[in-house]
Amino acid sequence: MTRIIHLAQIKDICKNMDFGPLIEEGFAAYSAGRVVVPPVGEMSFAAPPGDTHIKYGYIRHDDCFVVKIASGFYENPLHGLPSNSGLLLVFSQKTGLLQTILLDEGYLTDVRTAVAGRIAAKYLAPQKVKAIGILGTGIQARLQALELRSLTPCRELVVWGRSKKSLEDYRTALEQEGFSVSTTREVAAVASTCTLIVSATPSTTPLLTAEQIRPGTHITAMGSDTPLKQELDPAILARADLVVADSISQCRERGEISKALAAGTLQEDEIIELGEIINGRVQGRTADDQITVADLTGVAVQDIQIAKAVCAGLGEEKE
Amino acid sequence: MTRIIHLAQIKDICKNMDFGPLIEEGFAAYSAGRVVVPPVGEMSFAAPPGDTHIKYGYIRHDDCFVVKIASGFYENPLHGLPSNSGLLLVFSQKTGLLQTILLDEGYLTDVRTAVAGRIAAKYLAPQKVKAIGILGTGIQARLQALELRSLTPCRELVVWGRSKKSLEDYRTALEQEGFSVSTTREVAAVASTCTLIVSATPSTTPLLTAEQIRPGTHITAMGSDTPLKQELDPAILARADLVVADSISQCRERGEISKALAAGTLQEDEIIELGEIINGRVQGRTADDQITVADLTGVAVQDIQIAKAVCAGLGEEKE
Helix, strand or coil, X not given: CCEEECHHHHHHHHCCCCCHHHHHHHHHHHHCCCEECCCCEEEEECCCCEEEEEEEEEECCCCEEEEEEEEEECCHHHHCCCCEEEEEEEEECCCCCEEEEECCCCHHHHHHHHHHHHHHHHHHCCCCCCCEEEECCCHHHHHHHHHHHHCCCCXXXXXXXXXXXXXXXXXXXXXXXXXXXXXXXXXXXXXXXXCEEEECCCCCCCCECHHHCCCCCEEEECCCCCCCCCCECHHHHHHCCEEEECCHHXXXXXXXXXXXXXXXXXXXXXXXXXXXXXXXXXXCCCCCCCCEEEECCCCHHHHHHHHHHHHHHHCCCCC | CCEEEEHHHHHHHHCCCCCHHHHHHHHHHHHCCCEECCCCEEEEEECCEEXXXXXXXXXXXXXXXXXXXXXXXXXHHHHCCCCEEEEEEEEECCCCCEEEEEECCCHXXXXXXXXXXXXXXXXXXCCCCCCEEEECCCHHHHHHHHHHCCCCCCCEEEEECCCHHHHHHHHHHHHCCCCEEEEECCHHHHHHHCCXXXXXXXXXXXCECHHHCCCCCEEEECCCCCCCCCCECHHHHHHCCXXXXXXXXXXXXXXXXXXXXXXCCCCHHHEEEHHHHHCCCCCCCCCCCCCEEEECCCCHHHHHHHHHHHHHHHCCCCC
């Protein structure tokens, strides 16, 4: 019998969970070749604009496989609807039968994406962070800041956005969470004051340029998850001491790395996979003045790990 | 709010529906370039053996998009479980929001696959059919025969299978549906007596050979839906007057046509798409003595059309 779990119950289960160790373990297994992740399924819509991603896969010799469908339709808020939506499906790897439907409405995607940002910062951010820079004011721009609380004592945020209203809303929300927030409409102001920068926008043109980046800066770029989106000047990746992908095979096709490969500012053998750093096969940041970039496109193994954690929280069910 | 529809309700809605016209319309729209169907998502499992297909897409300017997940785990019956399972998800093309979950357990995939077989036979089978040949004894081998009842008055079945028990079960089931059934464990006996043959097995080696096929025969090959499966000798496709694909792009990668292309017994410009025949751009069978082959790999547009029909049967629901 298929279990159907609604958002409220999922949020309740997630309340006191730290998904960090599980998702690190997922990235490590992925980079060690123990996870089957076929190419991302994708549909793009023009009117109204939206995209849907299907991410799916399984850990070899595990009990389950997972299919995750997540959509972003950016005009939804004009109609009082959330931009992001979706669900996760958990199937038995032994029988193919559907076990659990997690009607998360995109929530678990938001969470696992934010957790990946924290993991990237754990291995790549400089030791001392005076201010955290955030590009974007949406849900992910908020979650990224919140996630970083367990990693650094820094509570200074410099937030860039295009709309005064969104910036004020962001400030109000994050100040309630204990941050001190300054807002700006100049990206340069972020680069000049922050050495830990997270970009979480749906931009299709570069926001940060190579000249703006100071030594000792780490950038986690997570907004770009389609072949069209782009947040960083490809020259930043050329200048970086370390360029880290969540998945090299995915980053060939989408995200900042794909743009830098196409521009010739980066060669594929210069890219390190996040799981290799977690595995200890490659070192993360080794000096305070290094420039590091993590390009996160979102990998099915994150969905597998968070789905499994939620199912474990629900308790066992026999087939 | 997402509607969740269980199998019993789906079967009830389907009871008196003829999906033929809708699925013909779907193939026609597909071949006219009005349907977006990304490459099939696929996972294969070794122990126990199974495969999962994710088929998804949308008709341009339509209201919805559909994601279908269907699995076949062939050892399930040893544990009292059905081999096939799955579900269909219907989303709004305007908002990306999940509208309806059809927990069909693979039923709608079975139905739309059988309907496609009838459509192929409608355009390609010879006018007079003395006996229908069926390779295989599974659910699809049964549904194919049942579907053909509305197309031809022929009620003579010659059924090939490997197991005496399965053949006897097949005979019992189909005799109850008004057929006269003879069973055989020699494929040649099917080819020598039947001019309308449907192959519906999970075979990975050719069952029918080119020498066995008599002039005036039509073969619908529908068992092979992965790059590994194969039911026909590639030389049959070389000998055929018409080779028809449900989707040329899919048949490049999987099914009988992919094997014949790889073997060099068929060139891509010799392949006709089923929707082009339905559209009237290309003729189907034009003479009684032609040999014709339809290779059906299963296209998302079939899933879209059947999901829409079931949702229409449920009645409208506003977002």
